[in-house]
Amino acid sequence: MQIGGLQKTTLIDYPGKIACTVFLIGCNFRCPFCYSSELVLPEKIERQPKISEKDFFNFLKKRKGLIEGVVICGGEPSLNKELPKFCQKIKKLGYLVKLDTNGSNPKLLGKLIDEKLVDYVAMDIKGPKEKYYKIVGMLEGENEKLIKKIEKSINILKEGKVDYEFRSTIVPTLHTKEDVIEMAKWIRGAKRYYLQNFRPEKTIDPKFEKIKPYPQEFLLEIQNAIAPFFEVCQVR
Numbered sequence: 316m317q318i319g320g321l322q323k324t325t326l327i328d329y330p331g332k333i334a335c336t337v338f339l340i341g342c343n344f345r346c347p348f349c350y351s352s353e354l355v356l357p358e359k360i361e362r363q364p365k366i367s368e369k370d371f372f373n374f375l376k377k378r379k380g381l382i383e384g385v386v387i388c389g390g391e392p393s394l395n396k397e398l399p400k401f402c403q404k405i406k407k408l409g410y411l412v413k414l415d416t417n418g419s420n421p422k423l424l425g426k427l428i429d430e431k432l433v434d435y436v437a438m439d440i441k442g443p444k445e446k447y448y449k450i451v452g453m454l455e456g457e458n459e460k461l462i463k464k465i466e467k468s469i470n471i472l473k474e475g476k477v478d479y480e481f482r483s484t485i486v487p488t489l490h491t492k493e494d495v496i497e498m499a500k501w502i503r504g505a506k507r508y509y510l511q512n513f514r515p516e517k518t519i520d521p522k523f524e525k526i527k528p529y530p531q532e533f534l535l536e537i538q539n540a541i542a543p544f545f546e547v548c549q550v551r
């Protein structure tokens with residue numbers, strides 16, 4: 316388990332809770348619009364200062380009573396086989412655990428939920444099925460297998476054994492309005508779906524830093540079109 320960053324306090328990353336965010340190193344996707352290249356690209360990971368697990372848990376022990384939850388984010392946390400043990404240690408200290416995931420490891424996700432090691436899951440929906448591979452920087456031949464895994468994770472969350480949300484970063488050149496409607500139909504009936512506007516900041520593919528985000532009104536227009544599919548659907 317490699318920790319590549321720690322945000323000591325966050326009021327926005329864990330719904331309704333004061334939390335900290337721990338950033339785990341490594342990701343199996345290469346989304347060109349990703350803002351976390353230092354946790355994803357091996358050449359940048361090498362230069363990224365690491366935090367030891369010992370220091371992280373000492374920090375948590377000292378923060379008791381000041382924060383309520385821990386957001387585990389990446390990179391992609393579910394690549395770590397040690398994740399269940401890591402969550403268990405955090406929960407033992409009395410914290411709630413939120414997992415941010417790209418949904419590519421349904422087996423581990425299911426285990427974490429069944430063993431009650433996570434209290435909230437936020438899963439990314441990166442794109443419509445037919446171009447998922449492209450949006451996450453994989454090969455076309457890998458799409459079918461990938462979609463199966465994503466779909467399994469979607470279904471696990473929709474069972475509602477744990478509180479959850481789906482979310483998508485909407486990027487001009489990658490997503491059209493029709494694409495987002497497709498994505499919404501795919502997860503239709505889910506509890507919450509959030510649309511996030513793309514920010515052209517330190518992206519994995521430098522070309523994306525020059526892309527102008529969609530106007531907020533455009534996202535609101537999409538929100539209006541898909542809101543009936545969900546209990547909660549918002550732009551943030």
Ligand code: SF4
Nearest residue numbers: 342344346349390417
């Ligand atoms: S945005 Fe994509 S590449 Fe970046 S951490 Fe998330 S899944 Fe990985």
